Amino acid sequence: MSSIRLLLDNNRAWAEAIRAKHPDFFPRLAAQQAPRYLWIGCSDSRVPANEIVGLDPGEVFVHRNVANQVVHTDFNCLAVLQFAVDVLKVEHVIVVGHYRCGGIRAALEDSAHGLIDNWLRHVQDIAVRHAALLGGRDDAGWRVDRLCELNVADQVLHVARTTIVEEAWRRGQKLTLHGLIYGLEDGVLRDLGIEADSGTGVRADYARAVEAIGRR
């Protein structure tokens, strides 16, 4: 069997199982989506958004890229964020990193991988910003995991500083930003302690989160 045939067969079985349990599931979803969450995560195949938080199709709007970054000139990410906030009116934006992230490791190693190195320069900027913290231990694995955490905290700050989120907060829209990190080894999501619904709130939570990361 070709590998794409396997996907089609899996899909038929999946759709059939859902239809058998909830006959109105697909017609209801086809009519409209109303997700409460926007997930900004890593493209890593081991960190699938819906599965690890037990959400069905229709419950989470998803943007993924290498090392879960929010870059202020990335119109792909900004378009997803704008649509999620302004049109879908999601209540939560969650930046989800993961330990042992290959993108983060590559950024720290400073080795050549082609075009993607340009994308990872942004992660290197974050490493420079937190050089003192990251120099706290002579342990490559520790530094990768700390930068995975710091990257999440900094990306939440980037989300907060987009015109999209600033405008939403200015007009009083209910929108909370979060920073989580996922353990590939145990399947568990950890909260970095950022739960912000204002510009001042996010800066305070960010400072606390970075301080806590420095103590690990």
Ligand code: CO
């Ligand atoms: Co990753």
